[in-house]
Amino acid sequence: MIFKIDYNLNTFDAIKTRRAIKKFDKNHKMDSNEIKFLMELAILSPTSYNQQNWRFVTVTDQNIKDKISKAARNQAQPSDGSLVIILCGNTNAWQENLGRYWKNATKEREQLVINALRKKYSDNLQNRRDEVMKSCGFAAQTIMLAAKQIGLDSCPMGGFEHDELAKIINLPKDHIIVMMVVVGKALEPSGPRGGQLKLEEVVFENRFS
């Protein structure tokens, strides 16, 4: 590995210093080892029933990044960032090769999981959609925090034309694009956090009042 890991940056620092960066250094490149390293951490994030329903498209090709910027309503980050990760959900992951997610479990446990998966997702597209949103949420935060530790920054992006972006990355029909994370070298720090709610506005003890 030629990239530099800051082992002194603990999780708290990463959480506190992660901000959505708007201006990335166009000239900064990431190598395939760095990308692999991030993605190997991403797939350690949890998924319900271990269904691993995330799919990641890692874009470094400048031509494709430029097209993505266009599909993202001309926002500059995909074009300027070193790596665009498009987090997609495979809404059929739960039923592909049922049981592969639990091959290390007992047969009895595996059958319980398979039954639970069928009950939750067979006739419920909303449950499948909810699940890919959550899974990609876990993975995105994992990627953004891990990026901090190799000295890079990130920007989560939700504003894009879904179908236009789907064409660019050749999205399979049963997949949904959940969001993008752009990773790169920040040219400018982000501004101050905008209008944060107080803890007592969002945290409730034991029940909502």
Next chain:
Amino acid sequence: MIFKIDYNLNTFDAIKTRRAIKKFDKNHKMDSNEIKFLMELAILSPTSYNQQNWRFVTVTDQNIKDKISKAARNQAQPSDGSLVIILCGNTNAWQENLGRYWKNATKEREQLVINALRKKYSDNLQNRRDEVMKSCGFAAQTIMLAAKQIGLDSCPMGGFEHDELAKIINLPKDHIIVMMVVVGKALEPSGPRGGQLKLEEVVFENRFS
């Protein structure tokens, strides 16, 4: 603060060692400083347009935790864990006191954001729902990683009777329960990861093949 922070545990270690724990030590208690500490980190996780649409119910009351276990199909984790965090989404957060999320921005920028929020969410309940799923995903992973650094473990839980749990915590009508995270002291490590997909099965370079 009386709890112990392991400053040597970096983000990578936290990501790698976070596992869904099934057996928690019933006798382990968390104090209010620890809980506040975790929640202050949770609310640093990103939300689209900074709408901060997560709401967290932090349950330590044993009676309520027992009820939650029942609503979670008799799974033991909520009852045995030290803290149950119920991650809820306020689907109307985007329109409550519009502009408060951007008070540090210019007026022009603030108005742009308000217009974008209206366009995306006014007539689109699915977009609101997707947004709370993602936001709670980011926050949940933040909490689970931060817990590792104060020597605790966690379990993300999605299997519960939504309406039963909603009653227990007095969920407001326009909120959705997205998931729970139980935090506590592990009594047993989790088993080996079950049937993980290979990187090349879930990561695609530049586009899906």
